[in-house]
Amino acid sequence: MEEKISIRDNALWIRMPKEMDHHMAASIRVKADEKMMQDSVRDVVFDFTDTEFMDSSGIGVIVGRYKKMDCLGGKVFAIHASKRIKQILYLAGLDRLVEIAD
Amino acid sequence: MKNEMKLEFSACSVNEGLARIAVAAFMAGMNPTLEEVEDVKTAVSEAVTNCIIHGYGMPEEETDEMQYQMPDTVADGGAAERKDGASGETEKLQYHQKEKNEVETQQGKVYIICRIHHHILDVEIRDYGVGIADIAKAMEPLYTTKPEQERSGMGFAFMEAFMDELLVESRPGEGTCVKMKKYVQSSFGKREPV
Numbered sequence: 001m002e003e004k005i006s007i008r009d010n011a012l013w014i015r016m017p018k019e020m021d022h023h024m025a026a027s028i029r030v031k032a033d034e035k036m037m038q039d040s041v042r043d044v045v046f047d048f049t050d051t052e053f054m055d056s057s058g059i060g061v062i063v064g065r066y067k068k069m070d071c072l073g074g075k076v077f078a079i080h081a082s083k084r085i086k087q088i089l090y091l092a093g094l095d096r097l098v099e100i101a102d
Numbered sequence: 103m104k105n106e107m108k109l110e111f112s113a114c115s116v117n118e119g120l121a122r123i124a125v126a127a128f129m130a131g132m133n134p135t136l137e138e139v140e141d142v143k144t145a146v147s148e149a150v151t152n153c154i155i156h157g158y159g160m161p162e163e164e165t166d167e168m169q170y171q172m173p174d175t176v177a178d179g180g181a182a183e184r185k186d187g188a189s190g191e192t193e194k195l196q197y198h199q200k201e202k203n204e205v206e207t208q209q210g211k212v213y214i215i216c217r218i219h220h221h222i223l224d225v226e227i228r229d230y231g232v233g234i235a236d237i238a239k240a241m242e243p244l245y246t247t248k249p250e251q252e253r254s255g256m257g258f259a260f261m262e263a264f265m266d267e268l269l270v271e272s273r274p275g276e277g278t279c280v281k282m283k284k285y286v287q288s289s290f291g292k293r294e295p296v
């Protein structure tokens with residue numbers, strides 16, 4: 001099975017779950033920060049390929065990682081987001097912090 | 103079309119998915135668009151999450167494999183610490199009982215009532231938790247009392263954005279009730295809400 005959180009080309013890749021809610025937030029945060037501590041990470045990539053649902057808990061997870069990366073001078077990306085997920089990201093104003101790409 | 107549903111569940115995060123799926127299924131009879139269903143699911147998720155983490159102040163759970171192994175972890179811990187084998191089993195049982203009681207008293211309930219009246223979906227989400235002293239403040243975008251849990255402070259803003267009406271009633275010590283309405287236009291063409 002593919003790792004949900006992995007390091008590729010100095011970037012931390014986080015494959016977001018199908019349902020990105022408060023229930024999933026804590027474990028993603030803990031695992032992502034563990035990996036960030038272990039390896040030297042330059043950027044963070046949130047991959048929304050599998051994600052069908054996201055609420056403000058997902059926004060919290062992204063903003064939290066953004067704050068960590070911003071101190072280190074890294075960038076944060078959101079990729080493969082559906083129309084709905086993009087709507088949520090824009091509504092929260094995350095397009096100002098995160099590069100949203102396909 | 104008139105229809106009503108009541109739902110009651112324990113205030114734990116695993117039920118957030120249940121809550122939004124149940125409401126989505128309930129409104130299916132209104133023949134909503136996919137977008138309307140997603141709007142309601144997001145709003146329900148926000149309100150239920152608020153009940154759990156703010157109303158009842160439930161600690162965060164580690165998801166995946168972690169959470170369902172709790173009883174085993176407790177049993178192992180008990181076994182390792184105990185010195186005399188004879189009373190070990192009862193100690194373990196008492197420990198389990200104590201844990202269970204604590205969980206039950208801590209754990210509040212979340213109540214959802216949904217009503218369909220013509221093309222309007224009413225959703226009421228209630229907890230009997232701590233309540234909110236300053237509702238206006240709580241509803242400000244980006245305001246959060248739990249920054250350490252990386253809460254974005256966008257919960258009420260999302261409910262407002264995705265629903266057509268939002269009313270929050272709360273008293274400190276008594277709990278909070280969020281009342282929301284969604285006008286499902288597709289079920290009655292482009293008819294204006296009554």
